[in-house]
Amino acid sequence: MRSIWKSPSGMRCKDIGNNLFLFVFNNKEDYDWVLRQESWLFDKSLVLLQKLHEEVHPSKVEWKTCLLRVRVYGVPLVCMSYKVGQIIGQSMGVTEEVEWVKDRGNQGSYFHLRVLVPINEPLRRGMNLACGCLGKVWVYFKYEKLPNFCFVCGCLGHVERDCLMERSRRDKGDMAVCNYGQWLRVKDMSRPMNS
Numbered sequence: 001m002r003s004i005w006k007s008p009s010g011m012r013c014k015d016i017g018n019n020l021f022l023f024v025f026n027n028k029e030d031y032d033w034v035l036r037q038e039s040w041l042f043d044k045s046l047v048l049l050q051k052l053h054e055e056v057h058p059s060k061v062e063w064k065t066c067l068l069r070v071r072v073y074g075v076p077l078v079c080m081s082y083k084v085g086q087i088i089g090q091s092m093g094v095t096e097e098v099e100w101v102k103d104r105g106n107q108g109s110y111f112h113l114r115v116l117v118p119i120n121e122p123l124r125r126g127m128n129l130a131c132g133c134l135g136k137v138w139v140y141f142k143y144e145k146l147p148n149f150c151f152v153c154g155c156l157g158h159v160e161r162d163c164l165m166e167r168s169r170r171d172k173g174d175m176a177v178c179n180y181g182q183w184l185r186v187k188d189m190s191r192p193m194n195s
């Protein structure tokens with residue numbers, strides 16, 4: 001993480017076991033910057049960070065959510081409002097930011113959301129959005145810089161070979177079914193020029 005964090009001077013790291021690491025920063029600027037940049041990836045795995053309060057032992061810290069950047073495609077133009085973006089974000093977790101990105105290209109306009117999502121639940125692939133006289137419209141999600149996740153159960157934090165759902169299927173002699181895939185990732189991170 002040291003190189004990813006631009007080598008903060010004097011930062012120390014301690015492996016406290018169970019995939020937990022304690023980072024001690026030498027100055028507040030580095031500390032604030034690292035925490036402000038939200039979700040970090042290390043070797044495509046999600047790195048969750050939390051400020052540690054003195055009275056809490058690191059092993060007792062609870063990890064419940066992570067911040068993800070989500071693009072929402074397929075939203076009819078008449079529904080492109082901040083409020084609708086909020087509603088879509090709330091269906092995934094807690095909406096932190098809503099942005100409407102106008103694109104005349106192949107993908108069309110989309111919502112760009114920053115959402116705090118529960119880490120122990122499958123990633124959402126889309127939802128039926130009630131659009132007034134248009135009825136229900138399926139809108140679909142793609143995630144920017146998505147860390148490793150399981151294509152079988154859709155959860156962050158493990159891949160198929162470590163999946164309990166996949167193991168239980170195998171034990172019963174059933175074939176693996178991947179309901180998720182690379183298609184959930186945003187491939188082209190560029191943004192339209194006119195957004």
Ligand SMILES: [Zn+2]
Nearest residue numbers: 150152153163
């Ligand atoms: Zn899984």
